[in-house]
Amino acid sequence: xxxxxxxxxxxxxxxxxxxxxxxxxxxxxxxxxxxxxxxxxxxxxxxxxxxxxxxxxxxxxxxxxxxxxxxxxxxxxxxxxxxxxxxxxxxxxxxxxxxxxxxxxxxxxxxxxxxxxxxxxxxxxxxxxxxxxxxxxxxxxxxxxxxxxxxxxxxxxxxxxxxxxxxxxxxxxxxxxxxxxxxxxxxxxxxxxxxxxxxxxxxxxxxxxxxxxxxxxxxxxxxxxxxxxxxxxxxxxxxxxxxxxxxxxxxxxxxxxxxxxxxxxxxxxxxxxxxxxxxxxxxxxxxxxxxxxxxxxxxxxxxxxxxxxxxxxxxxxxxxxxxxxxxxxxxxxxxxxxxxxxxxxxxxxxxxxxxxxxxxxxxxxxxxxxxxxxxxxxxxxxxxxxxxxxxxxxxxxxxxxxxxxxxxxxxx
Numbered sequence: 001x002x003x004x005x006x007x008x009x010x011x012x013x014x015x016x017x018x019x020x021x022x023x024x025x026x027x028x029x030x031x032x033x034x035x036x037x038x039x040x041x042x043x044x045x046x047x048x049x050x051x052x053x054x055x056x057x058x059x060x061x062x063x064x065x066x067x068x069x070x071x072x073x074x075x076x077x078x079x080x081x082x083x084x085x086x087x088x089x090x091x092x093x094x095x096x097x098x099x100x101x102x103x104x105x106x107x108x109x110x111x112x113x114x115x116x117x118x119x120x121x122x123x124x125x126x127x128x129x130x131x132x133x134x135x136x137x138x139x140x141x142x143x144x145x146x147x148x149x150x151x152x153x154x155x156x157x158x159x160x161x162x163x164x165x166x167x168x169x170x171x172x173x174x175x176x177x178x179x180x181x182x183x184x185x186x187x188x189x190x191x192x193x194x195x196x197x198x199x200x201x202x203x204x205x206x207x208x209x210x211x212x213x214x215x216x217x218x219x220x221x222x223x224x225x226x227x228x229x230x231x232x233x234x235x236x237x238x239x240x241x242x243x244x245x246x247x248x249x250x251x252x253x254x255x256x257x258x259x260x261x262x263x264x265x266x267x268x269x270x271x272x273x274x275x276x277x278x279x280x281x282x283x284x285x286x287x288x289x290x291x292x293x294x295x296x297x298x299x300x301x302x303x304x305x306x307x308x309x310x311x312x313x314x315x316x317x318x319x320x321x322x323x324x325x326x327x328x329x330x331x332x333x334x335x336x337x338x339x340x341x342x343x344x345x346x347x348x349x350x351x352x353x354x355x356x357x358x359x360x361x362x363x364x365x366x367x368x369x370x371x372x373x374x375x376x377x378x379x380x381x382x383x384x385x386x387x388x389x390x391x392x393x394x395x396x397x398x399x400x401x402x403x404x405x406x407x408x409x410x411x412x
Contacts, residue, residue: 051358248288
């Protein structure tokens, strides 16, 4: 679970922002809305991000994906290589290797920066990692620091810190790499048996594996192209999946698998004699089934989901259902959903500390939650959040005068 994330100088994010997923003790939350990771600390299961177009909402999700890309790079390099190619890579000097990777266009961190600003880009994520099979549970803080001149300088710093729990105020630095090309963490996980390449790694490898597993296997960024094997989901969840189908489309009364087709396919029955295959369903129904299925998997595996513009093609009631579904487990589960939306209906159904607004109007770029907006007097008893939104006090809305002027122009 994400506890905190800070981002500076990344894509549309012009200056440092901080987002906390720690629940406020001043707000009463439903038991399903939070996960208890200690006697005094509760973590929010759902975080909603709102803001105008190009405000930086998606950049927040993308920053986490960039960390994943950097961690996965050694794996991608190995997957595409045969033994001869691997030996070719190993024999290169660090400078030659850097240039080679640039030439084959594998690393693109520099393209993720705010190119108008040549200062350093930093992404820092603090995770609570629960106990899984053989991992080391605890609080991990991962920092990646690089600049827009990445093609010459590489990654300036990669750092991983660990502390066992919130009572431990001091963190132990597990990994600290400077001026590197690829992640020491994932490279060590991949090549841990190569003792000549990694000396004295035995005492660190379990921390590396725990963090890598959480970031890669238990974190998913869903976009419009997201898909999932619905046949396997149906086999696994059976009646629960049929219920999900009937919520997505009230006309669906049953689901079966057609084994007689050249390739097994799932059939959605709207009567005893009439059915549709997946491609014939509406876009909204398909999206509800895909996201709903992925959320079911996330609940089972305590995963982190990142979804951009969750409301696209969906009725608002279905979006609310999906958000509620992600928080349907008890407080001893650690699945988490962070999503963006342009829907006030969805946004203002969240608790004050679950809703972050991004305002990029002029020089006053900031990210804050609704609790802070109340402290600042932006939201009052007389000025509800919905009104503050419409009056451009929370986020910068499209310019109404320009819209009217454009529509009144009869030349087009």
